[in-house]
Amino acid sequence: AQRVTQPEKLLSVFKGAPVELKCNYSYSGSPELFWYVQYSRQRLQLLLRHISRESIKGFTADLNKGETSFHLKKPFAQEEDSAMYYCALRAKAGNMLTFGGGTRLMVKP
Amino acid sequence: DAGVTQSPTHLIKTRGQQVTLRCSPKSGHDTVSWYQQALGQGPQFIFQYYEEEERQRGNFPDRFSGHQFPNYSSELNVNALLLGDSALYLCASSLADSHYGYTFGSGTRLTVV
Numbered sequence: 001a002q003r004v005t006q007p008e009k010l011l012s013v014f015k016g017a018p019v020e021l022k023c024n025y026s027y028s029g030s031p032e033l034f035w036y037v038q039y040s041r042q043r044l045q046l047l048l049r050h051i052s053r054e055s056i057k058g059f060t061a062d063l064n065k066g067e068t069s070f071h072l073k074k075p076f077a078q079e080e081d082s083a084m085y086y087c088a089l090r091a092k093a094g095n096m097l098t099f100g101g102g103t104r105l106m107v108k109p
Numbered sequence: 110d111a112g113v114t115q116s117p118t119h120l121i122k123t124r125g126q127q128v129t130l131r132c133s134p135k136s137g138h139d140t141v142s143w144y145q146q147a148l149g150q151g152p153q154f155i156f157q158y159y160e161e162e163e164r165q166r167g168n169f170p171d172r173f174s175g176h177q178f179p180n181y182s183s184e185l186n187v188n189a190l191l192l193g194d195s196a197l198y199l200c201a202s203s204l205a206d207s208h209y210g211y212t213f214g215s216g217t218r219l220t221v222v
Contacts, residue, residue, distance in 0.1 A: 004151075006151075019169065032208065034210050036129070036210070043213050043215045043216070044199065044216065045213065046209075046212075047206070049209070049210060052211055066114040075201075084153070086151055086158040095165065096142060096154045096157055096165050096167065097142070097152075097154065097201075097210070097211060099144075099151035099153075100151050101149075101151045102149055102150075102151050104213045
């Protein structure tokens with residue numbers, strides 16, 4: 001079975017502070033990991049994929065297979081980063097995505 | 110490209126009734142997945158359709174069924190509605206076996222009274 005856990009329901013930081021949204025997963029194989037973001041009154045959208053090792057809007061995430069984690073990080077938070085963030089996993093390309101419960105990030109001015 | 114479109118946006122049904130939700134995938138996508146998102150929770154996988162067949166299914170009862178048409182659009186049907194079926198239903202499209210993630214629609218908000 002595959003499972004994704006986001007331990008924090010809410011994360012509140014000040015503008016300019018570093019941000020780390022935690023994601024832990026359980027899966028016996030080599031999964032694909034994703035971060036999705038949902039801004040206020042917008043649809044869920046892909047933020048980044050571990051397979052592409054990219055940085056989007058200043059966010060990065062490194063897959064740590066030893067700790068089974070895929071934490072999302074940004075060195076300096078901006079107010080426009082305030083949103084719901086969901087970590088997701090799938091066993092292989094084309095398979096279903098399993099989502100975590102989400103973390104609400106609030107960036108205060 | 111309108112992306113993934115879902116209809117209706119909102120729906121109110123009575124317990125015991127049946128409901129049909131509709132989804133048109135993003136242009137070029139051939140796979141449609143349906144998710145249920147209860148308030149304050151992450152999306153839960155219902156099932157996925159590819160080549161007009163159910164390819165994967167999550168832990169949902171048989172009251173939840175679906176269909177995919179030759180133009181790749183899809184329907185989600187829920188029979189014998191329960192109060193607990195009240196949720197946001199999300200449709201997501203993708204290209205089969207692609208390493209890219211899903212493209213999501215805005216969802217249908219179903220309220221069962």
